[in-house]
Amino acid sequence: MLLVSASIGLYGCSSLPAVVPDLAVRHTPVQLEGAKGTLSVTQSKAVLAKLAASGQGSDILQRHLALEEAIAGSPLTTGNDVKLLQDGPATYQAMYAAIESAQDHINMETYILEDDEVGQRFAEALMAKQRAGVQVNLIYDSVGTLGTPAEFFQKLADSGIALLEFNPVNPLTAGKDWSINQRDHRKLLIVDGRTAFLGGINISSVYSGGSFSKRAHSAQSDGLAWRDTDIQVTGPVVAELQKMFLQGWEKQKGAAAVARNYFPKPQAAGNYVVRAIAAAPDEAYSQIYGTLISAINNAETSVQITNAYFAPDPQLLEALQAAAKRGVKVTLILPSKTDSWLIFHAGRGFYTALLQAGVKIYERHGVILHAKTALIDGVWVTIGSTNLDWRSFLHNYELNAVVLGAGFASQVQAMFDKDLAKSDEITLEKWQNRALDLRFKEGFARIWSYWL
Template identity: 65%
Template sequence: MNLQVVWHCARIPIALCLALWLVPLSSCSALPTLVPDMAHAPAAPVPVDGIRGPQSAARSKAVLDRLKSTGVETNIFDLHLAVEESIVGSPLTEGNKVDLLQDGPTTYQAMIEAIGAARDHINMETYILDDDEVGQRFAEALIARQREGVQVNLIRDSVGTLGTPPAFFDRLADAGVKILEYNPVNPMTAKAGWDVNERDHRKLLIVDGQVAFLGGINISSVYSGGSFSLRSKVRPGGELPWRDTDLRVEGPVVAELQKLFIDTWAKQKGAPLTPRHYFPPSERKGSEVVRAIGSSPDEPYSLIYLTLISALGSAQTEIWLTNAYFVPDPQLLAALKDAVARGVDVRLVLPSSTDSWLVFHAGRAYYNELLQAGVRLYERGEALLHVKTAVIDGVWSTVGSTNLDWRSFLHNQEVNVVVLGTGFGERMRVAFQADLVKSKEITQEEWGKRPLSVRVKERLARLWEYWL
C-alpha cells in the first residue's frame, strides 16, 4: 500500500482513492540478490573517463593506483569497483569538483546563485516543490531566467507536489517554463502508463550542463533553519530544523546526471525539449573521481541498492551510514551484521524524531537484532534528520536521494553519486562525527527496557514496511 497518498485522499475522488489503496497489493516486486561469487570475483580493469571520454588503460590504472596509495586498508578498490562498473554501466569520471553542502539555507543560496548565473538552460527535477517562501523564491529565480531566454525544464513528482496549488505551476508555465508531472496521480493524464506506487524521489538541478546539485533537499520552507547553529535549533513556528545534505558538482560527471534527467523526460513522454547545449564540452574542474548512479522502478533492479550491497561487502575498516528512513531488507541487514563479524566498525546515525511515524517505528523494530550483532546505533537530536549518506573505509562515499528502505529500492526513482578518495572521504567523516556529537547512542541494555507501547508500535509498523 502506498501510505504516502493516504493524507491526500480528501482532495481526490473516492474511486481514485480506492485505487491508490488496492492497486499496490497486486503489484509486489522483490529486491535482487547479489550473488556472492560475483561480489568476490577477481576485479576486472576499471575504466575511468576524463574530459575527452574514456581514458587509456594505463591512465585509468594510474588514477586508481593514486586512490589506493593513501594507505587505507580496504577491499573497495580491489573487489568492489569492477562489480560496480558491471552493475551500473555509468563510468567513473575524474576531474570533478565536489562541494559538500549541509542544510537548506547553505544549499538554497548556492542553487539560487547558480540559477542566476545560467546562460543556456536549467534542468530541475524534484519530489517536493512547495508554494511557500522558499518555493516562491525559486519560482521567481526560474521565471527571471526564462524571461532572459534561458530555457527552464522542470520535472515534478505528482504525489510530492500534490499539495502545491495548480496556480503555482501555471505561473511558471505561462512564463515559458516547460513542466512535466511525473506519474500523475490522475491516471487519465498519464502519458507513459500509470503505476500509483512509482515516485520520482530525485532532487536534481543542472545548470548549463556544467554544474549540478543533488542530495536529499526538497524545495520547501521546512529547510529554512539550520541544524548546527545554537540559534537555529527551533524554527519560528516551533518546529525542529531539518538536517540534510546536498552536493554541488562540476566536471565530466555532470553529463552523466544530465543523461538521467533527459532520459526521465523522454520516458515520461514530456513535450520535446527546446534545443539547447545540454552537453557542452567537458572541462576539468577538480581532482575528484566520481560516478553518477540513477535508479528507476522501470528497471529490473535498483542499481543504487546493488552497488551499496557490494560496497558493504567489500568494506574493511569502517561503515558509517546516516539515513532518514531506515527499514532494511534481509540482504542489507545481513551485510551490516556480516561486516561487524569480520571486524568492521559499523555505525548508523538515524532519526530521533520523524515526519513518518510508520517508517520510524518499522526501522526501530530492527534495533535489537542490529545491537546484538554489534552494530552501533545513534539517534540524531535537535533536528529532524533527512540525510542520505554513507562513507566506507574513509574512501568510498555516497550522497543522494536514496533512503535505506523498500520504497527507495523498489518503487522510487532515485539518484546518488559515489565519490572515491580520502580527501572527500575525510570531509564526510567530519560531517558524520559532527552528527554523532548531537546524537545519543542506543545501547542494548537501554533498548531492552523500552516500554510495551513502543514494542507494539514497532510490530504494527513492520507489517507495512514493504509499502512505506
C-alpha cells in the same frame, strides 16, 4: 517480518534481488572516463594510484572500484570537483548562485516544491532566467506536490518554463501507464550542463534553518530544523546526470525538450573520481541498492551510515549484521524525531537484531534527520536521495553519486563525527528495557514496511 512477506506474496509484488557474491570477483582493469573520453588502462591506473596514495591503501580502493564496475551501468569519471553542502541554507545559497549564472538552460527535478517563501524564491529566480532567454525545464512529482496549488505551476508555465508532472495522481491525465505507487524521489539541479546539485534536499521552507545552531529551528516557529546533505559537482560526471534527467523526461512522454546545448564539451574541474547512479522501479534491479549492498559486503574496516528512513529488507539487514560480526565497525545515525511515524517505528523494530550483531546505533537529536549518506572504509562515499527502505529500492526513481578517495571521504567523516556528537547512543540494554507501547508500534509498523 513474516507478515510483511505474506503481504508481498498476497499482492504479487516484485522483490529485491539477491546481490550475487560473484559480482565482487572481477579482474578486468578499471577504466575511467575523463573530459577527453575514455582513459587508457595506464592512464586510469595512474589516476587511481594517485587517489589511493592520498589515504587508504590501494588494495581497499581497488576492491571497491572492481565491485562497482561489476554492478553500475554508468561510467566512473575523473576530473570532477565535488563540494559538500550541509543543510538548506548553504545548499540553497549555492543553487541560487548557479541559477543566476545560467546562460543556456536549467534542468531541475524535485519531489517536493512548495508554494512557500523558499519555493516562491526559486520560482521567481527560474522565471527571471526564462524571460532572459535561458530555457528552464522542470520535473516535479505529482504526489510530492499535492499540497502545492495549481496556480503556482500555472504561473511558471505562463512564463515559458517547460513543466512535466511525474506520474500524475489523476489517472485521466496520466494515460495508460498510470502507476501511482511509482514516485520521482530524485533531487537534481543542472545548470548549463556544467554544474549539478543532488542529494536529499527538497524545495521547501522547512530546510531554511541550520541544524547545527544552538537552537536549530526551521522557518516554522514550533518546528525543528531539517538536517540534510547535498553535493555540488562540476566536471565530466555532469554529462551523466544530464543524460539521466533527459531520459526521465522522455520516459514520462513529456513534450520534446527545447533544443539547447545540453552537452557542452566536457572540461576537467578537479581531481575527484565520481560515478552517478540512477535507479528506477521498471529496471531489473536498483543499481544503487546493488552497489550499496556490495560495498557493505566487501567493507574491510568501517561502515558509517546516516539515513532518514530506515526499514531494511532482509538482505540489507544481513549485510550490516555480517559486516559487524566479521569485525567491521558498523555505525548508524538514525532519526530520533521524524515526519513519518510508520517508517520511524518500522526501522526501530530492527534495532535488537542489529545491536546483538554488534552494530552501533545512534539517534540524532534536536533536528529532523533527512540526510542519506554512507561512508565505507574511509574511501567510498555515496550521497543522494535514496533512503534505506523498501520504497526507495523498489518503488521510487532515485539518484545518488558515489565519490571515491580519502580526500572527499575525510570531509564526510568530519560531518559524520559532528552529527555523532549530537546523537544519543542506543545500547542493547537500554533498548531491551523500552516501553511496551513502543514494542507494539514497532510490530504494527513493520507489517507495512514494504509499502511505506
